[in-house]
Amino acid sequence: MSTQFTVGGHRWRLKYCPNGVDKGTADYIGIYLILDETVAKSVKAQYQFRFADEVVEDPVKLDEKDSFDSHRGWGYSMFLTREELEGSEHLKNDSFAVRCDIILINEFRTEDTPQSFVEVPPSDMHQHLADLLQTGRGADVVFNVGGTMFTAHRWMLAARSPVFNAELFGMMKESDNGRVVHIHDLKPRVFKALLFFIYTDMFPDMTEEEDDDATMAQHLLVAADRYGMERLKLISEEKLCKYIDVDSVATILTLAEQHHHGS
Structure with a gap:
């Protein structure tokens, strides 16, 4: 588990699973974004993982959209295989860095507010x-x-x-x-x-x-x-x-x- 960090007023952690999350994903590396706090309702967010040293020419487009509950998260149980990682240029001195881009999605609610037709001046x-x-x-x-x-x-x-x-x-x-x-x-x-x-x-x-x-x-x-x-x-x-x-x-x-x- 990574150290805690704050984005959009909420506290988060990254969870790294080097042997997957079950027998079916034992050959894969899993990675998850965890909402590391207690919230009254789900927090909606877009997220995307990539290697920190990965060169991206175009702005990163975050397609994943999920609702994060208290101390639970979303991510990938099969981010990539251990074999792919070992042969990757991103693995240097037996370590690699992962970047997670996050965008919080605010839900706006419209309410009818009475319109004032008379402007009241301050007391004189x-x-x-x-x-x-x-x-x-x-x-x-x-x-x-x-x-x-x-x-x-x-x-x-x-x-x-x-x-x-x-x-x-x-x-x-x-x-x-x-x-x-x-x-x-x-x-x-x-x-x-x-x-x-x-x-x-x-x-x-x-x-x-x-x-x-x-x-x-x-x-x-x-x-x-x-x-x-x-x-x-x-x-x-x-x-x-x-x-x-x-x-x-x-x-x-x-x-x-x-x-x-x-x-």
């Missing part, structure tokens, strides 16, 4: 909510952040942050609708970025802002911790990991420790 909900934030339509709460005023929607803030939910619908009553909420622990540009994430679930684009991604990520990590927004925390941490270097490592590690994300 974040764009609509961003427009809602920018225009302030229906806004019912005003924030004063360092002298900069921001309008927003209580229901959106409460849905996205447990802290906003408690502050806007717990401690404050419905009669406080006209009250301005003062934010003292965030800079205006950071609160603006926080609102953008609340409405769109996206990290703000810093290309047009004075802060870069790393700086804003540090500020938003603090804001996310303040308002209980775990997803924003993780996004900010991920961005900060990309910018850790000798100059920033101390600051970033201090932030992580302060907000309970030290490693």
